Amino acid sequence: MPDVRTSVVETVRAYLSRARAAARIHQDGAKADLAATQARLERVRQAAAQRPARAAAERDRRLAELDARHTATLADLARRASLAGGMRAPGAAGEPWATWHPTPAARGEPPDLLRVGEIRIPRADAGRPRPRPGTFDTAPALVPLLDRGHVALVDNVQQGGDAVVASLLLRALGRTAHGQIDITGYDPERLGGGLAGFAPLAPAGLLTFVGPGGLTPLLDGLVDHIRRINETVLAGDYASLAEMAARTGRRPEPWRVAVLLGGDEPSRHERAQLDRILRTGAACGVHLIVRGIAVAEHETVEVIRVNGYRAEISGCGPLPVQLDPPPPAELVTATCRKIADRVSVGPAPAVFANLIPDAFWTEHSAAGLTAPVGDSPEGRPVDVTLADYPPHALIAGPSGTGKTNLIYAWMGALAARYSPEELAFYLLDFKEGVSFARFAPGRRDPSWLPHVRLVGVNVNTDREFGLALLRFLGRELRRRADAAKEHEVTKLSELRHEDPEGHWPRVVAVIDEFQILLTGRDALAQEAATLLEDLARRGRSQGIHLILASQDVSGIEALWGRPALVAQFTLRIALPKARRILHEANLAAETLPRHHAVVNADSGAPDANRVVRIPAASDRRVWSELQHKLWQDRPPWLGPPRLFDGDAVPRLASSPDFLALGPDVRDPVALLGESIDVQARSARLPLTRSPGRNLAVLGTRVDEACAVLAAAARSLARQHADGDARFSVACLDPDAAATAAALRADLPADTGWYDAEGLAALLPSIDPSLESGTARPHYLVVFAADAAAARLAVREGGRTGHEHLRRVLNTGPERRTHVLGWWRSVNRLRDDLGGTGSRTDAIGAWVALDVQGADLTGFFPQQGGPAWYPRPWRALYFDRARHRTPEVVIPYGLGG
Numbered sequence: 001m002p003d004v005r006t007s008v009v010e011t012v013r014a015y016l017s018r019a020r021a022a023a024r025i026h027q028d029g030a031k032a033d034l035a036a037t038q039a040r041l042e043r044v045r046q047a048a049a050q051r052p053a054r055a056a057a058e059r060d061r062r063l064a065e066l067d068a069r070h071t072a073t074l075a076d077l078a079r080r081a082s083l084a085g086g087m088r089a090p091g092a093a094g095e096p097w098a099t100w101h102p103t104p105a106a107r108g109e110p111p112d113l114l115r116v117g118e119i120r121i122p123r124a125d126a127g128r129p130r131p132r133p134g135t136f137d138t139a140p141a142l143v144p145l146l147d148r149g150h151v152a153l154v155d156n157v158q159q160g161g162d163a164v165v166a167s168l169l170l171r172a173l174g175r176t177a178h179g180q181i182d183i184t185g186y187d188p189e190r191l192g193g194g195l196a197g198f199a200p201l202a203p204a205g206l207l208t209f210v211g212p213g214g215l216t217p218l219l220d221g222l223v224d225h226i227r228r229i230n231e232t233v234l235a236g237d238y239a240s241l242a243e244m245a246a247r248t249g250r251r252p253e254p255w256r257v258a259v260l261l262g263g264d265e266p267s268r269h270e271r272a273q274l275d276r277i278l279r280t281g282a283a284c285g286v287h288l289i290v291r292g293i294a295v296a297e298h299e300t301v302e303v304i305r306v307n308g309y310r311a312e313i314s315g316c317g318p319l320p321v322q323l324d325p326p327p328p329a330e331l332v333t334a335t336c337r338k339i340a341d342r343v344s345v346g347p348a349p350a351v352f353a354n355l356i357p358d359a360f361w362t363e364h365s366a367a368g369l370t371a372p373v374g375d376s377p378e379g380r381p382v383d384v385t386l387a388d389y390p391p392h393a394l395i396a397g398p399s400g401t402g403k404t405n406l407i408y409a410w411m412g413a414l415a416a417r418y419s420p421e422e423l424a425f426y427l428l429d430f431k432e433g434v435s436f437a438r439f440a441p442g443r444r445d446p447s448w449l450p451h452v453r454l455v456g457v458n459v460n461t462d463r464e465f466g467l468a469l470l471r472f473l474g475r476e477l478r479r480r481a482d483a484a485k486e487h488e489v490t491k492l493s494e495l496r497h498e499d500p501e502g503h504w505p506r507v508v509a510v511i512d513e514f515q516i517l518l519t520g521r522d523a524l525a526q527e528a529a530t531l532l533e534d535l536a537r538r539g540r541s542q543g544i545h546l547i548l549a550s551q552d553v554s555g556i557e558a559l560w561g562r563p564a565l566v567a568q569f570t571l572r573i574a575l576p577k578a579r580r581i582l583h584e585a586n587l588a589a590e591t592l593p594r595h596h597a598v599v600n601a602d603s604g605a606p607d608a609n610r611v612v613r614i615p616a617a618s619d620r621r622v623w624s625e626l627q628h629k630l631w632q633d634r635p636p637w638l639g640p641p642r643l644f645d646g647d648a649v650p651r652l653a654s655s656p657d658f659l660a661l662g663p664d665v666r667d668p669v670a671l672l673g674e675s676i677d678v679q680a681r682s683a684r685l686p687l688t689r690s691p692g693r694n695l696a697v698l699g700t701r702v703d704e705a706c707a708v709l710a711a712a713a714r715s716l717a718r719q720h721a722d723g724d725a726r727f728s729v730a731c732l733d734p735d736a737a738a739t740a741a742a743l744r745a746d747l748p749a750d751t752g753w754y755d756a757e758g759l760a761a762l763l764p765s766i767d768p769s770l771e772s773g774t775a776r777p778h779y780l781v782v783f784a785a786d787a788a789a790a791r792l793a794v795r796e797g798g799r800t801g802h803e804h805l806r807r808v809l810n811t812g813p814e815r816r817t818h819v820l821g822w823w824r825s826v827n828r829l830r831d832d833l834g835g836t837g838s839r840t841d842a843i844g845a846w847v848a849l850d851v852q853g854a855d856l857t858g859f860f861p862q863q864g865g866p867a868w869y870p871r872p873w874r875a876l877y878f879d880r881a882r883h884r885t886p887e888v889v890i891p892y893g894l895g896g
């Protein structure tokens with residue numbers, strides 16, 4: 001048993017020993033853990049003890065950084081505010097008084113803000129927690145007044161307030177065009193003393209003082225003015241005068257600034273009027289500077305609280321403002337005196353540049369053409385319209401009063417507003433001189449006014465050219481009327497709407513000294529008057545407008561006989577001393593100063609007068625500057641205008657019809673000279689195989705006769721390949737020899753050359769009846785054919801030379817043999833044809849030079865011959881087969 005007990009004890013002991021050992025191990029582990037935890041705790045404790053100091057350092061670093069950034073931003077903002085301030089108040093709006101002088105803004109520039117002092121922005125140096133007292137950045141303290149609002153001064157010290165009022169007024173005066181600000185002063189306390197420095201403006205009407213008790217009428221007047229501007233000037237088209245000025249560059253009304261300096265408490269009516277002005281005045285250029293009268297808060301009112309030279313301005317927030325000192329008294333009076341002097345003298349002369357908009361070709365002419373021709377006496381632009389009403393204009397004034405200048409000004413203003421797609425000019429000057437030539441390319445200046453399609457100068461003796469223009473316009477009128485009918489509309493504005501792809505510019509035809517076209521009781525004047533009447537009546541709806549100018553009362557009288565025609569010219573422009581263009585009772589033109597015009601869009605009725613100052617627009621340099629700009633912008637499809645110069649001699653070699661000729665034509669055409677027409681066409685004589693297709697040039701003028709024959713022969717030669725046609729040249733007048741020889745040199749090499757003897761031998765040899773139908777053409781060009789009469793009278797082989805000549809004339813053309821001859825008188829031709837009573841039909845076409853119309857009786861279907869008064873380098877051409885009336889042609893120059 002003891003053994004059992006012993007064994008149990010030992011087992012338990014062993015078990016306990018193991019358990020103890022295990023517990024010891026656990027205890028050791030726990031101890032180690034405890035030590036580690038305690039060590040960590042100690043570390044955490046130590047770290048925790050260091051943390052507040054680090055956080056504070058970090059916080060301080062961040063604060064310093066923010067401080068520096070803030071300081072830099074503030075300095076930058078102050079710098080930028082200063083810069084921006086300078087830009088918003090340039091020149092006289094912001095300049096210090098020491099260097100101040102008026103700098104009026106340019107036309108159309110919006111008015112600036114006005115400086116009254118400087119904003120002081122406290123400067124905080126980096127690293128310093130607080131700004132150092134007395135250190136600050138500055139920016140101009142600007143106040144909006146003109147076109148923007150009103151200023152209310154709240155002050156208790158006189159000085160600073162006086163300085164603000166004087167600064168605002170002087171800066172506003174110096175920054176606007178002279179005379180563009182009307183000031184009214186209401187100063188019942190000091191009876192105007194508050195504005196004493198500005199008194200020199202009073203005599204020029206730019207400053208009015210209102211006495212005590214005058215506040216009501218003053219406010220009523222301003223309210224009335226605002227109403228008038230809204231009704232008649234802005235008229236619903238613009239929200240404000242500022243918008244009108246920005247869009248049109250025009251400011252038709254001056255600003256009105258009323259300075260109200262204290263007084264009794266306003267009545268209820270006055271307060272209501274004040275409120276109205278504060279609400280609505282700025283849009284109409286009416287502004288108040290109020291001091292000592294409490295005004296309602298309004299967004300348009302800038303409140304300045306003045307305390308000595310310190311102030312707070314509502315627009316600058318709480319930032320303190322240091323007010324500028326008042327402008328020196330002598331600067332104020334000297335400036336006001338200068339402005340008053342300038343305004344009393346009257347506005348500066350009207351300037352051509354003011355008629356030209358900043359941007360070209362922005363207007364559309366569908367409804368009409370509107371452009372200024374000058375300024376009103378107050379300096380405001382005066383627009384003139386050509387449309388359905390008024391459709392046409394008459395301009396009159398004695399020589400030298402500026403009609404041409406007015407036309408230039410008007411054309412410049414129109415051409416700058418309307419593109420060549422919208423407007424086309426046709427210009428004709430019957431005066432001697434070349435006033436419209438500048439619009440066409442010249443030798444020195446290749447530019448042209450892109451709107452001009454035709455220029456006629458030196459046409460005083462070529463009334464035919466005026467007629468040609470009217471015929472052309474008549475055709476254009478019909479073309480437009482037809483197009484309108486096709487689109488089932490009646491007016492140009494509707495046609496343009498229906499046919500947007502069509503090219504339908506408004507046409508303006510200007511005819512200077514138009515009466516020349518209508519003088520004389522001949523058929524030409526009759527036709528011209530009838531065409532004019534038709535154009536004037538029907539042109540209005542088709543966008544064809546006439547501007548007729550005349551220096552001579554007879555010009556107007558030429559129209560007076562046609563009341564229906566005159567009635568269409570409802571727009572009348574009278575230059576000084578122009579008579580009979582306005583209504584009889586309208587004497588406005590009598591007293592008109594130089595370079596002025598009365599524009600009247602109601603047929604001259606006195607009520608419709610508008611006096612306009614016309615700018616000088618004739619200066620070539622100024623004009624060509626504008627023309628060059630417009631020319632550079634011209635559309636690529638637009639060619640130069642046709643220039644018809646009555647003094648110039650046309651050249652065959654450069655005439656379009658000559659250049660278009662080529663060989664192998666069926667019926668050759670002889671070109672005889674240039675037609676007087678809107679296009680540079682040649683007068684043509686078709687040489688068909690019909691009887692009478694010969695030409696007689698008649699008259700004694702050698703050069704012109706030679707020119708016609710040479711042009712005819714040269715143009716024929718161009719239509720035949722070498723050898724295809726035969727040319728024979730006979731020259732029987734030594735004066736014509738040089739031309740004839742030069743011609744021969746240009747004709748085919750086998751061209752025959754004959755004198756009288758040779759001609760007498762040649763004629764019998766020409767036997768057209770023997771030629772076959774395909775015979776080659778033969779042109780017999782005879783210079784001074786009559787000089788061969790004695791030789792041709794000789795009978796040889798049973799026949800005289802004359803008989804041979806007549807045979808060739810009579811039977812030649814059918815066989816392609818044509819005589820192109822020059823006879824120095826009609827009678828000599830008649831003799832060559834067989835004497836008085838002989839047949840003349842072999843001469844189917846003639847060109848008369850210095851030959852009286854009556855002499856041509858036998859060669860012209862009507863009794864008495866054609867109406868023809870010979871003039872230098874002009875010829876009358878008649879082709880029995882084609883003409884009803886003869887046409888005037890200009891021979892091509894002998895130079896080729």
Ligand SMILES: Nc1ncnc2c1ncn2[C@@H]1O[C@H](COP(=O)(O)OP(=O)(O)OP(=O)(O)O)[C@@H](O)[C@H]1O
Nearest residue numbers: 398399400401402403404405551595614615616618
């Ligand atoms: N508004 C103006 N301002 C300055 N100069 C002008 C003005 N109008 C005309 N002139 C000048 O007066 C002169 C005569 O002008 P213009 O040739 O236009 O007159 P006109 O009536 O057409 O004369 P005429 O019928 O004899 O040709 C020109 O030298 C012109 O430059």
